[in-house]
Amino acid sequence: MYDFGGHGTGTAGSITSSGKQSYGIYTNSTKYHILGVAPGAKIVPIKALWWVMRSMDGSGLLDLTRKKINGSILEILE
Structure with a gap:
């Protein structure tokens, strides 16, 4: 199955994110761990x-x- 627009893949990632990966969101050097709203959910x-x-x-x-x-x-x- 392929997600042609990428909308479902991005939404699923936002919902189920476990917060293990760190991201630089702003222009400073601070890294953030972003936990999804349902990290234990199955897709x-x-x-x-x-x-x-x-x-x-x-x-x-x-x-x-x-x-x-x-x-x-x-x-x-x-």
Whole structure:
């Protein structure tokens, strides 16, 4: 699976960051360890919106997205 825009990959990294890597954010020499909001979370890659946005005119978007996500979860649990 490929994240064409990089949005999902960046979001997943921000949410699950364990804070082990240090980053220089500002122009000073201080390094920061940034902990995500759910560092112990497991990531399940689901390409839902990409499929829906390219196959619909926007009507039924929420329902189709829900079906795609539910189907992917059921696949993982089997």
